[in-house]
């Protein structure tokens with residue numbers, strides 16, 4: 095009993111350290127734009143917050159509840175399209191539009207949940223992909239509403255006002271920085287609340303063993319849908335934010351399978367079913383995809399002398415590596431699954447635990 | 455008074471009758487033993503009773519309510535809880551969290567659930583393992599975890615499917631004591647599937663014998679051991 099109480103106490107102690115750590119990091123992040131003005135740096139931070147938001151949202155249904163949805167682009171796209179359509183065609187400002195997007199995503203989630211949660215394991219995965227693809231193809235063909243493949247371009251955003259005071263006119267990256275930061279922090283808070291409530295226990299019980307969970311009084315339909323709805327709400331917010339931030343959406347940017355896979359990877363690479371796993375995943379993936387995009391890796395290989403710029407390989411790498419992100423992600427996932435089954439975060443936790451044991 | 459009535463229950467898997475036309479009653483407060491050779495249909499009967507799947511024919515009445523078609527979660531809420539022959543620990547959760555999941559069937563508060571869970575973990579004497587991951591516990595402790603977890607759902611009827619399977623004699627003795635303690639407290643009726651004949655004879659008030667899906671005999675332990683048909687069924691398959 096004593097050792098158990100000690101253990102509990104040390105867990106609580108670790109909790110306090112974590113909370114202080116999170117508050118300190120949050121404070122630094124809030125101050126960041128005062129010291130760094132580079133739009134590029136802000137842009138990267140915004141992508142990091144957005145990825146954290148997307149990964150953590152998926153983590154609720156995939157990581158905690160164990161339902162591997164590979165169709166989350168559906169909720170991202172629903173948020174993006176709802177907000178964008180209301181803004182460009184109906185002049186409804188985005189701070190109302192996002193809530194319409196959230197409502198639409200909840201409806202989509204409940205429809206998808208009703209269809210897909212009858213299925214288990216790989217069948218659920220395939221069904222989630224199929225439904226998201228149906229939505230993408232629908233968006234592509236509902237040209238009256240979505241402009242189809244042409245996409246929707248946003249020309250100007252109304253300033254964000256409270257009463258008569260203009261809070262921001264969105265002319266720099268700073269307002270986007272703060273909005274995405276608040277969304278990411280909110281999602282981390284939501285994850286913490288889930289983990290420390292009946293929801294978290296029921297979600298994890300379903301993940302560990304559906305039949306056992308069912309026989310312990312857990313209504314699978316209700317609780318799986320609850321997890322999916324929470325996940326969809328925040329994925330939709332991410333989509334709405336993306337639409338306003340990038341100012342252009344079409345089915346291949348906000349509804350593709352590619353995006354669904356990326357959302358899953360953030361969480362899997364970082365570590366599923368943990369509060370900070372997706373944060374770590376975003377820390378790995380955002381710089382990686384930026385390096386691929388800007389061809390830093392190919393350039394690095396050439397500069398380091400490993401590959402000659404004139405050789406066939408060098409030319410091939412320079413031309414194609416930037417477009418090979420799917421391949422690189424695939425390799426990364428294989429590495430993580432083989433060597434870090436608990437994700438990058440879990441991997442480092444194990445190492446720290448081992449060192450402590452060694453020291454003790 | 456009968457807390458559980460099983461009326462002409464049959465369960466078919468394709469052409470195989472895993473249960474055929476089984477009927478008996480379980481009275482409140484008693485321990486009903488359920489025995490039979492491997493493949494006799496004991497686990498299948500538990501599955502039909504608890505809603506894991508519906509019986510193909512017949513009905514199950516619990517506490518005056520017809521249970522057919524009710525899902526396992528409703529069945530649990532109504533006060534009937536079962537353990538699994540092949541244990542099903544929630545592997546990546548601690549022992550305490552596993553038992554709390556059971557307790558959360560009756561409360562929304564984690565604090566209350568934690569107290570209820572610690573109480574049941576005390577009953578199976580695993581306090582020192584409360585913070586351990588369930589997946590890493592040895593089989594004996596995983597069996598006890600299952601018992602603590604279903605007790606935490608506050609059942610009126612407890613269905614135990616071979617909880618002593620794979621345990622050493624000392625651990626089996628612990629479980630027997632636990633089952634007799636539960637009976638002595640008088641709140642929970644129990645139905646127990648068990649392979650160990652000595653144990654089942656010792657704890658049961660009545661015993662039902664299944665063979666090839668059919669009810670072969672029913673009676674008090676003494677009647678059962680002296681029943682030539684039962685002896686033949688067991689000798690025939692050994």
Ligand SMILES: Nc1ncnc2c1ncn2[C@@H]1O[C@H](COP(=O)(O)OP(=O)(O)O)[C@@H](O)[C@H]1O
Nearest residue numbers: 467470472490491492493494495496497498499
């Ligand atoms: N889900 C199932 N599908 C097909 N056959 C099954 C299924 N479950 C059990 N059976 C068969 O039903 C019979 C009874 O099995 P079971 O109830 O597990 O027996 P017991 O628990 O008495 O050992 C066995 O022949 C078994 O193979």
Ligand SMILES: [Mg+2]
Nearest residue numbers: 496497498539
């Ligand atoms: Mg069995």
